[in-house]
């Protein structure tokens with residue numbers, strides 16, 4: 001009997017296996033190609049940075065701010081940031097009412113500094129704006145001609161700088177309040193909420209925006225979202241549609257209630273009521289020279305209180321001087337002199353203090369004799385130092401007696417100088433508005449970032465390969481298993 005022939009031919013591969021093998025091979029090649037292209041070829045676009053300049057011509061001094069943002073993201077919230085601030089030497093531009101020609105010249109040094117920060121090939125396309133506040137509002141009321149001359153002088157200087165001049169004007173108190181509110185909410189990221197933040201906010205039903213309290217030298221502003229009936233004092237209400245959401249915002253600016261003007265008002269009253277040649281002032285340290293300081297906080301608070309007329313209110317509720325104030329709502333960011341003073345007194349809310357603790361801290365500071373204060377803080381400008389007692393008492397009077405903050409809602413005030421790298425103030429909001437960088441409607445979802453794109457490609461490729469390997473293992477059972485032989 002012939003032995004069965006052992007032939008050398010391999011068992012034939014099934015069609016399914018062949019197709020799977022080819023598919024697997026091609027997919028592995030495709031995955032390798034995808035990863036290579038994603039990692040090597042798809043580099044992020046070169047960063048295209050834009051710049052903008054705003055000059056804040058305040059009553060006490062002028063500040064120049066340079067902002068920058070990535071061109072391709074200009075409609076996102078929170079992308080514009082301050083990269084430079086330059087404090088102009090000398091007084092605010094309203095201080096040049098008798099020397100109007102030189103108002104513009106005072107800005108030259110800071111404009112040069114801005115030229116150094118912004119790449120020269122972008123100077124021409126960089127917009128520059130100047131907004132003047134309460135000092136110029138007052139000058140314009142007193143002497144319109146001088147105010148116009150000051151503005152012409154600063155305009156001439158700004159036009160001669162290599163930037164794109166967009167205007168120099170006096171902004172209204174309402175604008176100042178509104179832009180300050182826009183700035184802080186933009187920087188805090190309150191306008192556009194996505195995912196979890198949105199859900200959290202709706203669950204907690206908290207106010208989504210923060211109110212803004214600005215204390216300048218000549219005026220002070222209070223601005224916050226109010227749900228109250230709009231009919232009471234329509235002139236105090238502003239309507240915004242930002243990132244697809246409507247906001248009804250209450251704002252008021254008190255001219256002459258900035259801290260320098262308030263001090264002048266108070267000293268003028270002191271002079272009227274005194275019979276002797278020297279003024280005995282409870283708001284200055286005992287032994288100070290130009291006014292005879294008494295260092296008496298309680299007496300100081302009482303004399304400041306007279307600045308706020310609370311006798312008549314034609315509305316359901318008022319702050320002072322018959323000005324409508326709806327019930328305070330939400331948290332507040334307090335900046336400018338609110339911050340300078342409270343920061344000096346170590347009373348900012350990094351570690352929150354109760355209202356009575358704040359009052360007693362101001363009281364003990366006021367009680368210290370001037371020579372002792374000068375010695376302890378010799379590095380601080382004497383003008384600022386000499387006024388911290390008055391300023392602390394004034395801030396407490398304005399917030400407590402003026403706006404009626406109390407020990408319950410005091411913790412809702414957050415004294416802040418900067419948010420990230422940007423100063424809290426009206427200038428950023430002003431620029432965002434004038435450059436149309438805050439859209440009324442929510443922009444479409446942004447495209448994937450370069451990093452996420454590469455990550456996604458790699459992930460997809462790995463999943464594809466793993467699926468194929470798994471499929472191969474499932475379909476490609478060893479022959480013995482297929483025949484049921486173990």
Ligand SMILES: Nc1nc2c(ncn2[C@@H]2O[C@H](COP(=O)(O)OP(=O)(O)OP(=O)(O)O)[C@@H](O)[C@H]2O)c(=O)[nH]1
Nearest residue numbers: 058059060061133134216217218219336337340384
């Ligand atoms: N302690 C301290 N006070 C400051 C500082 N900078 C400004 N001030 C004072 O704080 C007050 C408010 O300053 P700003 O917010 O710059 O006021 P402004 O913009 O000139 O004035 P408005 O036109 O009324 O807004 C003024 O009395 C300034 O003299 C600072 O760095 N430290």
Ligand SMILES: [Ca+2]
Nearest residue numbers: 058133216336
């Ligand atoms: Ca100001």
